[in-house]
Amino acid sequence: MHVSHLSLADFRSYARVEVPLDPGVTAFVGPNGQGKTNLVEAVGYLATLGSHRVSSDAPLVRMGAQRAIIRAAVVQGDRQQLIELELNPGKANRARINRSSQVRPRDVLGIVRTVLFAPEDLALVKGDPGERRRFLDELITARSPRMAGVRADYDRVLKQRNTLLKTAALARRHGGRRLDLSTLDVWDQHLARAGAELLAQRLDLIAALQPLADKAYEQLAPGGGPLALEYRGSAGEAMAAAATREELYGALLAALGEARKQEIERGVTLVGPHRDDLVLKLGQLPAKGYASHGESWSYALALRLASYDLLRSESPIGPEGPSTGDGGGRRAGEPVLVLDDVFAELDARRRERLAELVAPGEQVLVTAAVADDVPKMLAGARYAVSGGKVEKAAP
Ligand SMILES: Nc1ncnc2c1ncn2[C@@H]1O[C@H](COP(=O)(O)OP(=O)(O)OP(=O)(O)O)[C@@H](O)[C@H]1O
């Protein structure tokens, strides 16, 4: 798929901007702080309903404006769809598909698929477990948009269970009403049900990603690997032995049972996918805390390239089944690859290798402050971004 037109209103630094786009490579070039990343951030938002830079929507709305609008025309095979998202910080966001009446923003997921690589991705390797959980969960949602619902269910159950535990912890300390344990049992089951589904998807993803990441790293930094992706679950041993979703459910329930006393003391849920981590190993050592800056950077890039490979090889499976529908073996939804300010960080050899790997992509959006940082191999459309304007430039 590719985005054939992007239109923004009151998004970040843009009051209004219209950007026609073609398949192939498009590079946005201009000095620092002119709004290059803002453009690709908007494309990424269509795919994940979130920004790769901030965790809330407020900074995405232009200073002084009430709401931001992202509109895009999306081409998949011979089909074109229009999507529109309205960001209302502090209130519910709104969405439309093909100018029809409103749909839930979540219904837009799966129409635009992106793999976005940006300097912030170094946090995948060096940052907290939450960064890696977000990486996994965004990717499982891209593979299967219905997982957005499962994630929302899990978050809701977790919040309610935590409230219950907090009340129980306070009551214990101050001699209030004792917790009715049967209520907690019910919440355990809800948490384990959604949690097992999330876990099953994460484990399946990691198994699929591992060989692709290892291959990508070898291409970027020959002889530097191997990579190993190891899931570290808060449900411990029991989870490691579980193979099916039912067994994962059982393992989570058992682990919740074991942790219960501690959870009531501390007033917080200690077991579940929200406490898990993905350990990224380079050779025998974890990359976090051991890998060099350049190695960490290549690792993060290898994870993104592996994601790209994986999504490229799969059709999104929505509630209504594969969205290809043409049965002719043509894969739907090849993702848009976004490389935000990536080339400046790489040495010449890795630049060339990366360019070779991504050049055949259906649509590749690149940002760079310096035109010469974009490898020659990635010839294509060029836009000059400066002073709030995005103008077609000579390639
Ligand atoms: N909500 C907002 N309202 C108004 N301006 C904003 C908003 N959010 C960001 N900006 C402005 O957008 C600019 C940053 O844009 P962007 O991150 O796209 O720059 P860039 O061209 O990618 O720069 P670099 O080359 O440094 O990465 C900053 O000047 C910032 O002040």
Ligand SMILES: [Mg+2]
């Ligand atoms: Mg930028």
